[in-house]
Amino acid sequence: MNHRGVVTAPEALRFDHVTLAYGARRIWSDLSLQIAPGTFTAVIGPNGSGKTSLLRAILGLVPLAAGRMEVLGHPPHRRDPGIGYVPQRSSFDRDLPLRGRDLVRLGVDGHRWGIGFASASVDDRVSRAIAAVEAGSYADAPIGRLSGGEQQRLRIAQALVGDPALLLFDEPLANLDLRHQQGVTALIAGWRHQTGGTVVLVTHDVNPVLDQVDRVLFVVNGRWAVGTPDEVLTSERLSALYGSHVDVVRVHDRILVVGESTSAGLELIEPHHFPDDLGRDEVAP
Amino acid sequence: MEQLVRLLDYDFVQNAYAAGFIIAVVCGATSRFVVARDLSFAVHALAELGFTGAAGFVLARLSPVLGLLAGAMGTALFIGTLGVRPRGRDTVIGVTMGFGLGLGVLFITLYPRYATQAFSLLFGTISGVNRGDVALLLAIGAVVLGALVVIYRPLLFATVDPEAAEARGVPVRSLGVIFLLMMAGAIAEAVQIVGVLLIFTLMITPAASAERLAPQPGRALLISVLIALISAIGGITLALITNIPVSVFVTSLAFACYLASRFVLGPLIELRAARGTSGAAPS
Numbered sequence: 040m041n042h043r044g045v046v047t048a049p050e051a052l053r054f055d056h057v058t059l060a061y062g063a064r065r066i067w068s069d070l071s072l073q074i075a076p077g078t079f080t081a082v083i084g085p086n087g088s089g090k091t092s093l094l095r096a097i098l099g100l101v102p103l104a105a106g107r108m109e110v111l112g113h114p115p116h117r118r119d120p121g122i123g124y125v126p127q128r129s130s131f132d133r134d135l136p137l138r139g140r141d142l143v144r145l146g147v148d149g150h151r152w153g154i155g156f157a158s159a160s161v162d163d164r165v166s167r168a169i170a171a172v173e174a175g176s177y178a179d180a181p182i183g184r185l186s187g188g189e190q191q192r193l194r195i196a197q198a199l200v201g202d203p204a205l206l207l208f209d210e211p212l213a214n215l216d217l218r219h220q221q222g223v224t225a226l227i228a229g230w231r232h233q234t235g236g237t238v239v240l241v242t243h244d245v246n247p248v249l250d251q252v253d254r255v256l257f258v259v260n261g262r263w264a265v266g267t268p269d270e271v272l273t274s275e276r277l278s279a280l281y282g283s284h285v286d287v288v289r290v291h292d293r294i295l296v297v298g299e300s301t302s303a304g305l306e307l308i309e310p311h312h313f314p315d316d317l318g319r320d321e322v323a324p
Numbered sequence: 325m326e327q328l329v330r331l332l333d334y335d336f337v338q339n340a341y342a343a344g345f346i347i348a349v350v351c352g353a354t355s356r357f358v359v360a361r362d363l364s365f366a367v368h369a370l371a372e373l374g375f376t377g378a379a380g381f382v383l384a385r386l387s388p389v390l391g392l393l394a395g396a397m398g399t400a401l402f403i404g405t406l407g408v409r410p411r412g413r414d415t416v417i418g419v420t421m422g423f424g425l426g427l428g429v430l431f432i433t434l435y436p437r438y439a440t441q442a443f444s445l446l447f448g449t450i451s452g453v454n455r456g457d458v459a460l461l462l463a464i465g466a467v468v469l470g471a472l473v474v475i476y477r478p479l480l481f482a483t484v485d486p487e488a489a490e491a492r493g494v495p496v497r498s499l500g501v502i503f504l505l506m507m508a509g510a511i512a513e514a515v516q517i518v519g520v521l522l523i524f525t526l527m528i529t530p531a532a533s534a535e536r537l538a539p540q541p542g543r544a545l546l547i548s549v550l551i552a553l554i555s556a557i558g559g560i561t562l563a564l565i566t567n568i569p570v571s572v573f574v575t576s577l578a579f580a581c582y583l584a585s586r587f588v589l590g591p592l593i594e595l596r597a598a599r600g601t602s603g604a605a606p607s
Contacts, residue, residue: 145477146488153477181539
């Protein structure tokens with residue numbers, strides 16, 4: 040079976056009037072969207088807007104409340120070998136007996152039963168994935184002792200080791216310093232150009248990936264807007280989305296979203312954060 | 325030494341060593357995941373409610389080992405199904421433990437002759453194990469270790485990286501419950517030597533000591549088993565020679581292993597690793 044989907048389906052992802060809900064609470068309503076293979080889509084929005092839930096739906100972990108979805112040409116299902124997933128970063132215990140190499144290897148056979156014996160071909164795949172993220176020099180150190188950026192590279196290696204056609208990232212740049220943000224971004228770009236794979240990246244800050252992004256999916260309170268960054272990230276579109284006046288300001292190639300209800304001073308001190316609760320009260324039914 | 329060799333002729337000594345060996349292997353291996361999954365409080369609860377189970381079974385003239393197993397496994401199922409999230413988990417454990425211990429007090433009161441046996445269950449003994457108990461320990465141990473072999477890789481994945489594991493189709497929640505049940509088996513074993521109150525010495529200390537001695541998960545697990553063996557077999561031997569309760573020596577040996585790995589061996593290994601990388605860097 041061809042899990043790459045590049046040949047069998049014209050879209051990497053296809054959403055047809057998709058609604059996601061937890062119980063009575065609707066997270067996404069009536070989302071229709073096609074994502075072409077080889078493109079980079081950034082999913083942006085305030086915290087709690089269901090960005091992670093969207094990834095979980097693509098992974099087949101959350102059933103749809105309504106609508107249809109196709110992932111790499113088939114309905115979403117668990118353990119899809121065509122998808123590589125880099126979940127939101129959680130820290131490792133400093134003394135955890137686990138090397139980066141072991142973490143990557145779990146991406147190959149961590150879901151299989153049994154102890155798992157040494158295998159030259161598995162070791163080879165693991166080493167190649169580690170080399171691809173340039174983590175060779177620290178892949179044998181305890182993972183809890185590595186920096187956030189180093190851990191993130193190894194997580195990406197774990198996602199890459201299955202040779203996926205679609206990579207999903209959940210806030211891969213959060214809490215990384217600028218140097219590591221650039222490193223990880225370059226890594227994602229390199230993978231895309233080399234393999235022609237598709238990237239869907241959830242972030243609260245689009246700026247570090249802005250020059251990579253083909254399309255932006257902006258979500259606020261279950262409503263969404265999609266298009267190129269220039270189309271979506273405008274005062275008019277975002278004001279309509281938030282339901283209150285929002286200014287989109289460009290400063291030195293950075294995009295800042297400044298809302299009425301948040302202090303302008305605060306926004307400028309932390310310019311890369313989209314306002315979290317902006318307009319929520321006004322929009323609530 | 326001669327005295328020890330002569331002691332080996334006694335049935336109860338042979339049984340103690342056999343039991344010690346089985347228990348150390350099972351607990352040493354299980355403790356690796358107890359520590360990695362941060363389940364110390366659950367260990368405590370399972371052991372104490374195992375005590376309640378044992379007290380209840382003795383009252384009904386049934387085997388205390390089976391009572392321990394029943395109490396601990398019942399608690400494991402209860403905690404496993406109710407306490408899904410780590411934060412809520414400790415609350416569920418606390419609530420359950422309070423009630424269960426109260427029940428234990430009732431059972432002891434109803435059966436006054438129970439006092440000596442209660443002391444053994446709480447603080448451990450080596451003379452309490454007969455041949456039938458050894459067979460039972462072997463059976464429980466085989467089931468726990470067999471289960472560990474089968475679920476080892478997905479359990480490791482679910483322990484260190486639960487989100488990625490779930491996305492890869494690992495049944496993270498079910499594995500959590502299964503591991504609690506395995507833990508109940510290991511605890512029912514460990515109580516035979518160290519007792520309910522000193523359970524941590526075989527369920528936590530071996531893995532905590534092994535942590536800094538090897539960065540590889542498999543090797544750390546084997547070292548954990550080795551440390552449990554040193555503590556249990558060494559403790560039984562010293563108890564036989566001195567006539568002081570076995571738990572005193574098992575806990576002391578385990579703690580000595582912990583101190584040695586934390587302050588001597590661990591730092592030495594780190595130093596060597598640091599020297600290795602700095603030596604390799606310029607080439």
